[in-house]
Amino acid sequence: MSNKREREKRREERVQAESQVETSDRRTRLLQFGAGAVFLAVVAVVVLIVASSSSSDSGGEATNLTGVSEANQLFAGIPQEGLTLGDPKAPVTLYEYGDLQCPVCKQYSEEILPPIYGGMVKEGKAKLVFRNFTIIGPESTPAGAATLAAGEQGRGWNYLEVFYRNQGKENSEYVTDEFMTAIAKAAGVKNIAQWNEDRKSAKVTSEVQETTEQAQKFGFTGTPSFAVEGPSSNGIELLGTPGSTESIEEKIERAS
């Protein structure tokens, strides 16, 4: 009887010891996995940072313009006069109040507006008028004036689109004469000397100022802001910032 108890006691001690060893092994394994995960995470973060620091996405480089032919192609076969895109007799006018330094305007110009250029504007249902609303900073004004001057030679929308595709960081002093001239050449402005003269003229600079004041009178606080005017609209109707192509098309349709 006492032998049996002895055996049971020894067995319990053995099971307990095995359990402790197993627990300790499990703990060691988990901590090793944890250390491995920390190592992997450090490597992943370093790789991500190195990869993103070597990629250049700064924009605003006069000597390295991108998306030029793509931008110019958007306006092939569409008449332009000043900063009016499309048939001047089109029944509906869509006004865009924008700032060339504004990244959201760039997004609109690249993603939301192109189906309208090639659709309702090209079909003669609507014309699109760009007006400067310079709110981002001092560099917005010369950029806006340069666009108006390009418009004098029928390349205003090309200028806008090429500029947006090469836009730099807001107020980072990238809007230099060199940068604006490179954009003008890429946008197909033929007479650069005339463009240079026009963009510095009192007429053009005061127009930038006037349209900015007009946007403020409308109560717009951000760019891009839109307005529409057509046979069925109640004068100029303010649209604010419609979020999609479809939404803008619907407003044009309603105004026509």
Add this chain to the structure above:
Amino acid sequence: MKFPSEPMLRRIIAFIAALGIGVATYITIADSGGGAPTCLAGGGGCETVANSSYSHIAGVNVAVFGIVGYVLVLATAFFANDAARFGGFALSLGGFGFSVYLTYLEIFKIEAICQWCVSSAVLMTILFLLNATRLIGYAGTDPAAPEAPGRGAPAEPVVSGEG
């Protein structure tokens, strides 16, 4: 070294993760539900960060990944076993690493700071520290798995929550 009790750690982790869900949800809603973003006069860090190309991965706002991460970390706080301890640690480590990367992008690439993103990064860092403490302090402390049925006395059931 004396660690805080595990139930206490789990409660704090759950609380911080819930705060994180709130912050990440706010960022997601502000980006998508509040109408189209606009460039405001005077500018603002959050607008700049939200409008940057880094704010979305494959068309999905990075804050959505944040929500998923916080929800999973919150879930691990409801269990007291090694899987939950290691899971919480690994998830918050991933979240912490991602936050370091996003903060790097804000400072050096976007050159703008969004307070909401910084709040989320701070919360994720706290979660990582808490989960690391939990793993180091309590990994492998569960009772050993019971032996095969029919051998020896039945083992006590493994408690999966402190109640």
